[in-house]
Each structure stands twice: as C-alpha cells, then as structure tokens.
Amino acid sequence: xxQFFNIGxxxxxxxxxxxxxxxxxxxxxxxxxSLYGSYKGDFVxxxxxxxxxxxxxxxxxxxxxxFDTHKAGLWKGGTFLIHGANTHGxxxxxxxxxxxxxxxxxxxxxxxxxxxxxxxxxxGNFHTTIGLQDLNAEFANSEFGGLFINSSFGIHSIIADNxxxxxxxxxxxxxxICWEPSDxxxxxxxxxxxxxxxxxxxxxxxxxxxxxxxxxxWVSEANxxxxxxxxxxxxxxxxxxxxxxxxxxxxxDELESDYGFYLVGDHRISAPNESGKGLSVFYQLGVSPxxxxxxxxxxxxxxxxxxxxxxxxxxxxxxxxxxxxxxxGRDETTLELTYKLQLNNHIYFQPxxxxxIHPRGTDLAxxxxxxxxxxxxxxx
Numbered sequence: 001x002x003q004f005f006n007i008g009x010x011x012x013x014x015x016x017x018x019x020x021x022x023x024x025x026x027x028x029x030x031x032x033x034s035l036y037g038s039y040k041g042d043f044v045x046x047x048x049x050x051x052x053x054x055x056x057x058x059x060x061x062x063x064x065x066x067f068d069t070h071k072a073g074l075w076k077g078g079t080f081l082i083h084g085a086n087t088h089g090x091x092x093x094x095x096x097x098x099x100x101x102x103x104x105x106x107x108x109x110x111x112x113x114x115x116x117x118x119x120x121x122x123x124g125n126f127h128t129t130i131g132l133q134d135l136n137a138e139f140a141n142s143e144f145g146g147l148f149i150n151s152s153f154g155i156h157s158i159i160a161d162n163x164x165x166x167x168x169x170x171x172x173x174x175x176x177i178c179w180e181p182s183d184x185x186x187x188x189x190x191x192x193x194x195x196x197x198x199x200x201x202x203x204x205x206x207x208x209x210x211x212x213x214x215x216x217x218w219v220s221e222a223n224x225x226x227x228x229x230x231x232x233x234x235x236x237x238x239x240x241x242x243x244x245x246x247x248x249x250x251x252x253d254e255l256e257s258d259y260g261f262y263l264v265g266d267h268r269i270s271a272p273n274e275s276g277k278g279l280s281v282f283y284q285l286g287v288s289p290x291x292x293x294x295x296x297x298x299x300x301x302x303x304x305x306x307x308x309x310x311x312x313x314x315x316x317x318x319x320x321x322x323x324x325x326x327x328x329g330r331d332e333t334t335l336e337l338t339y340k341l342q343l344n345n346h347i348y349f350q351p352x353x354x355x356x357i358h359p360r361g362t363d364l365a366x367x368x369x370x371x372x373x374x375x376x377x378x379x380x
Contacts, residue, residue, distance in 0.1 A: 032072035036380060037063040042089075042104050042149070043374040046096040050359055050369035056090025060106040062115070077122035085115040087169060093361060097369045100161055100293075100361035101322055101334055102151040103354050104373065108169035113205040115171055127178040132208070135159075136167045138176055138188060139221050140239055143266045144282040145318070147302050149352050149373060150336050152320035157296045158260050158288035161322070163243040164195055165217060172196040173208050174217075186223035191216055195246040215244040233280075237264040260288035262296075277305030282318075295323035300336075312342040324360065332360040350375040 039062075045055035062085050069078030087108040093099050094107070118131030129138075136155045145153040151160065159165050166172040174192030181187070194215035197207055221239035243258045262285065269279040284298035300318025305311035321333045334357070340350040352373040359366050 030071055032068050034066040034068075035064070036066075037061070038377065038379045040106050040375060040377045042106060044090070044092040044096075044104060045372045046092065046369055047372055048370040049367035050097040050099075050356070050371075051362065051364070051366055052096055054096050056092050056096065058089030058092070058104060058107060059087070060108075061086045079120045081116055081118055081120070082114075083116035084113070085169070086112045092371070097356060097359055097371060098362040098364065098366045099332060099334065099356045099359040099369065101157050101320055101332060101356075102160075102361075103149065103334070103356065103371050105149055105151040105154050105168070107151075109199075111169060111199055111203065113169070113199070113203070115169070115205070125180045127180075129176040131173060132171050132205075133174050133176060133190075133192070134167060134171050135165050135174075135190070135192060135217075135219060138178075138190065139219050140237070140262050140264060142264050142282045142284060143233075143235070144280045144302060145264075145266075145284065145298065145300060147314050147316050147340060148300060148318050148336050148338055149350070149375060150318075150320055150334055150354060152296065152298055152322070152334070153284070153300065153318060153336075156262050156284055156286040156298070157293055157320070157322040158262070158286040158291070159241065161293045162260070162288050162291040163217065163241070163258055164215075164246055165243075166192045166196055170196045170198065170205060173210060184225045186225070187221075188223070189218070189220040191218050193217075194244050215246050217241065217243045233266065233268040235264075235266040238262070239264075258288065258290055260286060262286040276311035277303075279303050292325050292328040293322050294325050297321045297323065308341075314338075314340045316340075322360065330358045330360070333357040346379050348377045350377070 041059040043057055046053050065082040067080040070076045087106065088110050091107050091109055092104060093102045097103060116132055116134060118129050118133055120129040140156055140159060155167055160167060166174065172193040174190050176188060176190040178186060178188040194217035197209060219239065219241045221237055223237045226234045239262045241260050245256055245258060265283045267281050269281060281301045286296040288294060298320045300316055302314050302316030304314050306315050307313050316338050318336045321331055323331045335355045338350060338352040340348055342348045352375065354371045356369040356371065359369055
C-alpha cells in the first residue's frame with residue numbers, strides 16, 4: 001500500500017506543479033490547443049464482512065490534449081481529443097469486498113493506456129464523433145448520480161457486468177451521431193467495436209481489431225429536457241442496446257447476442273439560487289433479461305450547499321441494486337452516504353461510507369460489507 005500511496009503523491013505533486021504553471025497564463029486567451037488533466041485518489045478500508053478486512057490505496061491520473069479547429073483558424077465545429085490515463089494501486093472490490101458493482105469507480109489495477117482518441121464535428125443540429133470512445137460519456141449517465149463513488153451510479157450494472165462495453169477502463173473504436181431537433185430533445189445513436197481487446201493482450205490500448213464481423217455494439221438514446229430554463233433541471237433519458245457477443249467457446253448459442261433497456265432521470269426538486277444551492281434526486285432503471293444480472297435499480301438524493309453559503313459542498317445518499325435471476329440467487333444492494341467538499345476550483349475532498357448487502361462478485365458466500373472511503377481530487 002505504501003508503494004501505491006507514494007505513486008499517488010508523486011502524481012499529485014506533478015499535477016500541482018502543472019496547475020501552478022497553468023495559472024500564470026492569461027485567462028483571456030483561448031488557444032487552439034488545450035492541455036488539462038485531473039487526479040483522483042481513494043483510501044479504501046473494508047471495515048467489516050466481505051472477503052477480508054483491510055485497507056488499500058488506488059489512484060487515477062488523466063491527461064487531455066484538445067485541438068479546436070475553429071480557434072486554429074481552420075474550419076468551424078471540429079475538435080480532436082487525445083486522452084491518456086494511468087491507474088494504479090489496490091483493487092478493493094476484487095480482493096477485500098467481493099462485490100460486482102464495485103465500490104470505487106476508479107478501480108482498474110495497474111495500467112497506463114490510451115483512453116480516448118477521437119474527432120468530433122458539428123453540423124448545425126447534428127454532431128458526430130468517430131474514434132476511440134467511452135460509451136458512458138454519451139450514454140446512460142446521470143448528472144446527479146455522478147456525485148457518488150460506487151461504479152453503478154455512473155453506468156448501469158446491466159451494461160458494465162453483462163456485456164463487453166467500451167467503458168472505463170477499456171474503450172474501443174466507434175461512431176456516434178447526435179441530432180438535436182429542438183432545445184429540449186436530443187436523439188443519439190452509436191455503433192462500437194463490440195469486443196475490446198483486454199489488457200493482457202493490449203496493455204496500452206493501442207491495438208484495435210476493426211473487423212466488424214467480430215462483434216458490434218449498438219446503442220441508442222433519447223434525451224428529453226423538460227425543465228424551466230436554468231431555474232429547474234428535469235432530464236429523462238431512455239435507451240436501448242444490442243450486443244453481439246465475442247467469439248468465445250464458453251458463450252452458449254442462446255447468448256450469441258444480447259440486448260437491454262435503460263432509463264435515467266435527473267430532477268432538481270428545489271429551484272437553485274445564484275450559488276447553486278438546492279435539492280436534487282436521480283433514478284436509474286435497467287433490464288437485460290437474458291443474463292444473470294437481469295435488472296438494475298438505482299436512486300439517490302443530494303443537497304448542494306448544505307454547509308456552504310456558496311454551494312461548494314454536496315451531501316448525498318443513494319442505493320444501487322443489482323437484481324439477479326432466480327437461478328443465480330440473491331441480489332446485491334449497496335447503500336452509499338457521501339459528502340463532497342470543494343475547497344477551491346481545483347481541489348476537493350470526499351469522505352464516503354458504503355454498506356454492501358450480499359456481495360455477489362465471487363462464488364464464495366461472504367457477509368455484508370461495511371466500507372469506508374476517502375477520496376481526494378485535483379483538476380487543472
């Protein structure tokens with residue numbers, strides 16, 4: 001653990017140095033090329049139950065390079081992005097807790113890899129992206145669920161657990177098309193390479209098999225904004241996915257393909273004031289009837305600005321439930337209580353407590369787990 005903590009401190013020091021340098025620039029300048037990044041570090045302790053009690057540290061460093069064609073004096077609406085990442089440290093869900101929904105959304109092992117490499121072009125009400133992409137950046141995400149640390153609040157377990165989807169940490173090439181027929185409706189669809197090559201054979205994610213006959217993943221989503229300007233945010237997303245399974249001998253004939261449906265809702269209950277203070281709720285529903293994890297239900301509530309007059313803190317409580325088939329047994333349910341304090345525009349701290357009921361990430365029968373986390377983050 002000491003080794004991983006030292007890696008995290010060194011990475012943090014480098015990012016702080018980069019931030020100090022960045023702040024010397026003229027903020028009024030808008031260069032065509034932008035370099036920015038972030039670092040997240042989690043101290044995780046399994047306090048009771050699970051596979052075994054113990055603690056570990058894990059971290060995620062992200063570095064982005066973005067090129068804007070319009071700012072470069074070329075053509076309007078074009079953006080290139082290169083996104084590299086490094087994950088390091090322990091794997092608490094795999095080694096301490098035994099849950100399949102994964103308590104920390106940055107758990108991935110020790111890897112340095114290319115995460116995104118794409119070009120996006122806007123044409124009026126249309127927007128298209130081609131290249132190495134993260135499905136979760138465009139689909140099945142929740143703005144208010146993003147406060148929480150458990151992975152299921154970022155991406156439904158029916159997607160993360162059931163299919164080889166291009167999500168963190170391993171992405172794959174694809175094409176995304178988005179159409180906005182009105183300021184309240186957004187329709188998008190994407191086709192991805194449906195069988196990402198794992199880190200064992202592709203350690204830096206630089207090897208992509210573009211043969212469409214080796215499996216494809218198709219995702220579509222309708223996004224309805226039914227709010228009242230900036231004073232009340234109401235968003236509902238409904239989506240569908242169809243996946244051709246990878247050509248593996250252990251996959252049965254009945255599961256040569258797979259499909260599922262999902263729903264996401266973000267609702268601001270109280271109209272925010274100038275500081276952004278207010279009460280918000282979210283919910284997630286998902287069904288994938290041909291899998292062991294047949295359904296997913298998630299919901300949560302959080303309040304912005306409870307202890308900060310300027311809205312720099314968030315207190316939240318949420319529940320994620322991975323529903324298993326009758327043959328597979330009991331469901332896994334996680335309750336999460338979290339508090340995020342934004343110290344300034346670049347640094348935050350987030351203590352977090354999760355209680356995992358019936359961890360299902362292992363064939364072993366393990367007791368309910370009580371997990372404590374402390375996340376710190378830096379954006380520059």
